[in-house]
Amino acid sequence: MYLRPGFIVVIVGSVLTGLSTLVVTLRYYCRYYLVGTVTATDHLMLTALVLTWGNLVVNYYMDETSSHTRPSYYRIPEKRPLMAKYVKGIMLTWWMYRMSYVAALCFVKLSILYFFKTIASHRTLRHVVNGTIVFVGVYSFSAVLAMGFQCRTPSDAWNTDAYFAQFDVTPDPNAPKTQCYDPTIMFIFTAALNLFSDVVILLIPIPTLLSLSVPLRQRLALVGIFSIGMLAIVASSVRMRVMTLWAASPWNSAIYGTDLLLWGQVETNSGIISASVPFLRLLFRRKERAERLASGRKVVEIVSPRVGRKPQLEPLEMDTIMLFPENKSREGEEKEGWKPFITVPASLGERSSGSVGGLPMSPKTMA
Template structure:
């Protein structure tokens, strides 16, 4: 029976996995059926969620077999130790790949709406550093022991592993680069939309939505104090916080990167419910003055139940009116 730290790992991982999966599903629906602009950033995010699911499976299996438990717990379950260590090793590989691919997807999303060359260069530089350092951490994680399987067979086989301080140093380097990348991607949208012709309230909401990537950066920073636990003798117990925050970082990064793309879906749902409420309550829709002036024959009120003598010369569906009121926002959601 799973208990203690292991249970906490499973609960937190399941919660954030559900959030990220829902966010990616909404993203795909929005891009495929609403804006009809499924791009490379969406394909990259699908790759990220697939890698993330593999990472979470490793976490579930590892926690079930002993991640989060002290060494004494394995005395009665010696076979569990190999599975727990292997799950940790494999999970870290999927974690690195998930984060690198997810951050790349977010950068590609911003590149779709970037019009200033300087902003594009910043995104390219941040993404390049993220990929390079991520691959460095990736290969160090795989080949930290010789032979490779000595990592999870260290109790029964002969071999050697890198000095834990070396791996911790690489982990610190990756953490710093990942945090800088997240905050760069999170703050850059403020400068990207600063000079756009739109209401301040709309600018603020777009900056917040596009800057959700900083949420993952916060999880990276929170994980820093626990990195020295890599060299603790009670390895699987001492690193349970690293396991939790790694899952939080990966899943929130995916969720934040996907939530920034579903604004057209939210607007469509809001418009649909708004129109339905109007029709249920009054059966009429007053055309805005600037819309009425654009149609020949003046304005007025259209009522589907009124007599012809009271009907306006211009009849415009309400959902068409709302689309005309927001001509530029659709492009921002693509």
């Protein structure tokens, strides 16, 4: 049985997003009922989950609209009206997806960084965390803004008449004139920044954990807990590789378009899951505490600093150590580079070399 590549993206995305929803739900249960507090880090992760569901819905409509198109029809003017509304749907959903994808990753990273702020006991570490928060927020907001205004008139990003005109062997003087920049460099640059920020976020807590005055085995165990984020880095690295292949040529964009969407789902959901799983240890805390007390072993709870109130239990706990010591935390004209360009993704319904990709196809290319 043949399954459209776009439909496979929807299936994989549904499974991963469903798993992310379960993990975040358990995280809220642990934080609210077992810890007694829900903070900004939890709300930021919930926002990322909502945006991820939005990405899944957009992926579904990408597959639905692309299933009604035929790559060969782009070259036949008489056939274009038959699929014009579906092509517009493809272009519009990709325009929405590019922004929601970057926003979802931004909130995942901010959730992790705000958690790091609660455990940052040294001034240097706090500065690093705050600087990373600013960096992630600025480049994500800039990327969303740039992708939303890819064309000087935003609606030109899904102008089917201007898009079809790219396939005319003889240029049509009556074709709509648009001013859009080639987004390929922006896509690759944003993907590279996402990968870089993933690595930075992974490394931030490592020096603090390795410097703890506890047995080496316990230090390595803590590093392992915080290194679950490697899953997101692997997914981000694979997507970065797919992105470079996708951007190499119009033909490659037709082949790798669905792979780009698939690894985008894997990257976002792996970030949500890996950042939330450490909080779920609280589900087993009471049983472990009872067993330790029964065996006569000392149990010391890990607390984070609170200003003006009694410290509360945080989601991590180790035997015979205080992981994080108490301390006080501180609260116009056409510009150069514009050129006619309309972005349309690869067909999600077929892996055909004639599919239309996300790069401009000139009549010379199509000849």
